[in-house]
Amino acid sequence: MKIFKTEQIRQADAYTIANAPISSLDLMERASNTFVRWFCNQFVNTRPIGIFCGKGNNGGDGLAIARLLSEKAYQVKVYIVEHSEDASEDFHANFIRLENHLTSFKIHSEVDLPQIPANMVIIDAMLGSGLSRAATGILAEVIQKLNDAPNKIVSVDIASGLYADRQNEKEDAIIKPHCTVSFQFPKLAFMMPQNAEFVGNWFVADIGLSENFISATPTSYFYTDKSEAECKIIPRKKFSHKGTFGHGLILAGSHGKMGAAILSGRACLRSGIGLLSMHIPGCGYEIMQISIPEAMVTVDPDHKHLSKLPQIESYSAIGIGPGVGKEKVTVQLLATLLKQIKTRLLIDADALNILSENPYLLDHLPEKTVLTPHPKEFQRLAGESKNEYERLELARDFAKKHKVIICLKGANTAVVLSNGDVHFNSTGNAGMATGGTGDVLTGIITSLLAQGYEPEDAAILGVYQHGLAGDKASEIKGQSAMIASDVIDKLGW
Numbered sequence: 001m002k003i004f005k006t007e008q009i010r011q012a013d014a015y016t017i018a019n020a021p022i023s024s025l026d027l028m029e030r031a032s033n034t035f036v037r038w039f040c041n042q043f044v045n046t047r048p049i050g051i052f053c054g055k056g057n058n059g060g061d062g063l064a065i066a067r068l069l070s071e072k073a074y075q076v077k078v079y080i081v082e083h084s085e086d087a088s089e090d091f092h093a094n095f096i097r098l099e100n101h102l103t104s105f106k107i108h109s110e111v112d113l114p115q116i117p118a119n120m121v122i123i124d125a126m127l128g129s130g131l132s133r134a135a136t137g138i139l140a141e142v143i144q145k146l147n148d149a150p151n152k153i154v155s156v157d158i159a160s161g162l163y164a165d166r167q168n169e170k171e172d173a174i175i176k177p178h179c180t181v182s183f184q185f186p187k188l189a190f191m192m193p194q195n196a197e198f199v200g201n202w203f204v205a206d207i208g209l210s211e212n213f214i215s216a217t218p219t220s221y222f223y224t225d226k227s228e229a230e231c232k233i234i235p236r237k238k239f240s241h242k243g244t245f246g247h248g249l250i251l252a253g254s255h256g257k258m259g260a261a262i263l264s265g266r267a268c269l270r271s272g273i274g275l276l277s278m279h280i281p282g283c284g285y286e287i288m289q290i291s292i293p294e295a296m297v298t299v300d301p302d303h304k305h306l307s308k309l310p311q312i313e314s315y316s317a318i319g320i321g322p323g324v325g326k327e328k329v330t331v332q333l334l335a336t337l338l339k340q341i342k343t344r345l346l347i348d349a350d351a352l353n354i355l356s357e358n359p360y361l362l363d364h365l366p367e368k369t370v371l372t373p374h375p376k377e378f379q380r381l382a383g384e385s386k387n388e389y390e391r392l393e394l395a396r397d398f399a400k401k402h403k404v405i406i407c408l409k410g411a412n413t414a415v416v417l418s419n420g421d422v423h424f425n426s427t428g429n430a431g432m433a434t435g436g437t438g439d440v441l442t443g444i445i446t447s448l449l450a451q452g453y454e455p456e457d458a459a460i461l462g463v464y465q466h467g468l469a470g471d472k473a474s475e476i477k478g479q480s481a482m483i484a485s486d487v488i489d490k491l492g493w
């Protein structure tokens, strides 16, 4: 799914109005109807509803929603926050339509703020994608009051006060909704973990903006949902044999960190690879043979660390990093690998830290190498950033400069391609913030690379499947009890 910036959403809106043809007022009615259908599935009409409207089109949606809900026998109270003398045309039209149904209350200043009954559901329609500056004055006061109340808040399109695609200041007044119903597209702001409390659970309501416009308009931001991920899966043909699905090599482990090697190896095998070899230090030989009988093992001459690159010509993909440490001999091994490798490569964990500490190696990265840093590893690699928007830009620049693919791990892991495109992931949960899940991801993506998936697809699909398996694991174990091995157990598609 594409993610558009505010200006592009406005253009999609205008294009639809001009070409559908549909009037802007009817489009607002359609959007409001879509919202109401969603809302009625969530909340019964015995609960009072309080709708807080601004005076732009977001407020216009609020007024139309108020009328439509009251037609469905909801008890609705409408509050109009008088932040401006002027109102948008469609706000005005809906204000007139509403007058036959309901009286509205105007909020000019603090004294007009209403008492909010404890069971009232709040609909936030004060400011939408037209936010041009931080909410201040009476808007900020209403936002503060609603945030302080224990009531459920549902934001229309986007939380009032939250910029759709740029950074807010720390002190900005922003609604903290339980959920957001966004029209047609998710907003870039929803992808930023720092905004979690200003988004809540979010849903996209299709309001029928022009398909032609959407498909013809380029964007650098995408959201990988189920249908997009499933399209990438290459079906296994009936007459396949193990040679069909590649032979991967994972270089992993050191004394005390053989678990990382085991997790990545198991995940690799559970993700469809034909054959897997593991190159590990001497101390891990028996551990590995017993833990993963399906894997072939080559043993490094060094007992505790990886020091010597094995023969690599026969492999269709190589993954390196989980648990390898940063010993001098391992730095040397990575440098040799980068010189010799002619196949697909993934670099993770300590191997990324080796790159950060030896930046000359960055110039030797093969094109479309997949890097899987968590935020701290990325910071070591590319430098500090003030916020998540800045970090994303840094990742895009880094990916373009070094022609690599970066999976920036976190909630909504961002897969940044070497052309600067960003694919945010839709699966995964906080239960995956536990040791070893990164090693699992290394195994999955190495497996897909070895099977012949293009590196872009391997990264996007691998990240998606990793999160999906995490979601399945959390359903059974719960987020706090699940561990990385549970994620591996739930792999499979």
Ligand SMILES: NC(=O)C1=CN([C@@H]2O[C@H](COP(=O)(O)OP(=O)(O)OC[C@H]3O[C@@H](n4cnc5c(N)ncnc54)[C@H](OP(=O)(O)O)[C@@H]3O)[C@@H](O)[C@H]2O)[C@@H](O)CC1
Pocket: 009, 010, 012, 013, 027, 028, 031, 054, 055, 056, 057, 058, 059, 060, 061, 083, 084, 088, 126, 127, 128, 129, 130, 131, 132, 133, 134, 135, 136, 139, 156, 157, 158, 183, 184, 207, 209
């Ligand atoms: N996507 C779609 O196709 C559809 C979108 N629809 C809906 O339209 C919404 C966007 O509407 P919108 O452009 O009128 O913007 P919205 O946020 O309601 O109003 C902003 C108004 O307030 C002002 N203002 C801005 N910041 C301010 C501040 N801090 N404090 C005070 N004032 C501030 C600003 O004027 P300004 O002062 O900047 O000139 C403007 O007058 C969108 O979110 C969705 O709900 C649907 O109806 C149909 C289809």
Ligand SMILES: [K+]
Pocket: 058, 124, 125, 126, 127, 128, 155, 156, 157, 158, 159, 160
């Ligand atoms: K809103």
